[in-house]
Amino acid sequence: MKKSKPAKESAVIMNELVLPNDTNGLNNLMGGRLLHLMDIAAAIAAQKHSNRIVVTASVDNVSFRHPIKLGHVVTLHAKVTRAFNSSMEVHIEVWAEDLTSNNKVKSNEAFYTFVAVDQSGNPIDVPEIIPETDEEKKMYDGALRRRQLRLVLAGRMKAEEATELKSLFGVQ
Numbered sequence: 001m002k003k004s005k006p007a008k009e010s011a012v013i014m015n016e017l018v019l020p021n022d023t024n025g026l027n028n029l030m031g032g033r034l035l036h037l038m039d040i041a042a043a044i045a046a047q048k049h050s051n052r053i054v055v056t057a058s059v060d061n062v063s064f065r066h067p068i069k070l071g072h073v074v075t076l077h078a079k080v081t082r083a084f085n086s087s088m089e090v091h092i093e094v095w096a097e098d099l100t101s102n103n104k105v106k107s108n109e110a111f112y113t114f115v116a117v118d119q120s121g122n123p124i125d126v127p128e129i130i131p132e133t134d135e136e137k138k139m140y141d142g143a144l145r146r147r148q149l150r151l152v153l154a155g156r157m158k159a160e161e162a163t164e165l166k167s168l169f170g171v172q
Contacts, residue, residue, distance in 0.1 A: 003128075004128040005127045007081070007131050007140075010049035010079060010080040011045065011079045012044045012045040012078040013076070013078075014040070014041045014044070014075070014076045014078070015075050017073055018069065018070050018071060023070050025062070027070040028068060029068040029070075029074065030084065031106075032091075033125075034074070035059070035062065038062070038108070039112065041077075041092055042056075042078045042092050042112040046080060046090055046116070048125070049080040049129070050083075050127065051059065052116035052117065052118070053116070054088070054115065054117070055111075055117055056112060057087060057115045058150055059110060059111075060111040060112070060150070061110065062108055062110040065105075065108060067107075068094075071098075073097045075095040075096075076092055076096070077093045078090055078091070081111075081129070081136070081139040081164075082140050082143035082144070083127060084147065085126055086116050086125055087127060087147075088114050088115075088126055089146065089147065090111065090113070091109070091110075091111055092108075092111075092112065093106060093108075093109045094106070095107065102150050113150065148164050149162070
């Protein structure tokens with residue numbers, strides 16, 4: 001039987017300074033570098049939750065709302081929102097801070113999915129999440145709909161089987 005863990009136990013906060021080697025010609029953090037940092041923070045959260053090796057299974061849409069400039073501090077907040085059998089959904093928020101002006105903006109956010117694996121690379125069960133706060137409960141409840149959407153888009157679930165998604169549109 002899978003044990004459960006409070007959601008807060010998997011939370012990760014990671015900071016990174018944007019250096020010249022991380023930027024493009026406009027002195028903005030390169031998108032690929034940001035995705036790399038997001039993947040690391042999310043993987044740490046998933047590994048903390050599962051106590052297992054984890055592999056990235058999917059990344060949802062990542063929108064670049066605000067450029068992150070050279071010299072800014074990037075802060076990534078990653079947290080497991082829900083665990084299924086062997087997979088975990090991780091929500092990541094990215095904040096950019098200009099230390100000279102104390103201006104801080106939310107630059108990005110995304111959902112990553114990780115699968116816990118054993119030493120041979122086979123999926124392995126993970127502990128369930130116990131959402132405690134209202135925000136954790138909201139994220140937990142929405143995770144099943146997001147999971148079904150991912151599976152439908154990946155061709156791993158038929159649209160008519162996505163009961164949570166159908167209920168959003170009043171379809172029986």
